[in-house]
Amino acid sequence: MNTNLKLALAAAAVSTALAGCATTGGGYYGGQGQAGYPPPQQSEYDKTRRNAAIGAAVGAVAGLLSGDDATERRQRALVGAGVGGLAGGAVGAYQDRQERVLRDQLAGSGVEVVRQGDNITLNMPEAITFGFDRSDLQSQFYPVLDRLAGTLQQYNQTIVEVAGHTDSKGADAYNQQLSMRRADSVANYLMGRGLMRDRFIVTGAGESRPVASNETESGRAQNRRVEITLVPVRS
Secondary structure (H helix, E strand, C coil): CCCCHHHHHHHHHHHHHHHHHCCCCCCECCCCCCCCCCCCCCCHHHHHHHHHHHHHHHCCCCCCCCHHHHHHHHHHHHCCCCCECCCCCHHHHHHHHHHHHHHHHHCCCCCCEEEECCEEEEEEHHHHHHCCCCCCCCCHHHHHHHHHHHHHHHCCCCCCCCCCCCCCCHHHHHHHHHHHCCCCCCCCHHHCCCCCEEEEEEEECCCCCCCCCCCHHHHHHHHCCEEEEEEEEEE
C-alpha cells in the first residue's frame, strides 16, 4: 500500500470518528459570511475543532481527493485515447521537468507549487481566483490560467484533478456546492483552452480538507482555495 493511500485511509478514519462527536447549533452562509442560508448541522466551535483535527490528518496528502478508482478510470480513458503512459524512472523525470516549467511559469502569480512524490499540486488561493461568494473567475487571473494551460498541453501525460475547498463558516451543504462550482469554473476554463476533457477529475471538498486553523481569518483564507493535482499516467 503506497504512502498516499495510507494517509488517505487514515484521514477517512479520523473524519468518521470525529463526525460522530458533532453537536447541533446555529450559523450562517458557507465560505465567507453571507446571511440567509439554512443553519449548519454543528456549532461553529464543533466544526472548527473537527476540521482542525481532519486537517492534521490529511494535510500531508497533496490535494488528491478522487481516490484510486477514479484515477484508474482516467488512466484507462487516456490510454484508450492514445496518450502514452510513463513507466519506471521516466515518471519522476517527466514530473521533474514539468515542475520546473510550472515554477517558472507561475512565479509571482500567487499560485503555490507543491511536489509530493510523483504528484504536483497547484494551490490557488481564493484571493486571486474568485470574488466574495462568487464562482466566476476573476478576469485578472485569466493570464495565469492561460500559462498553465500551455504547460498542461505540453505535458499531456498527466491526469488533472481540480478540487475546490472552503473554510468552515456556515452550512456544510452550501460550502460543498460553492467548492464544486469553483472547481468547475477552473476546469471549464482550462478545457476551453484546448485541454482534453478525459484528463479531468473535478470535485468539491467543501470545508472537509482544511490546511490551516479555521479559528482565525488568516487560517480561513488559506482554506478557501482551489487545488489542481497533476498525476502521471502510468503504463
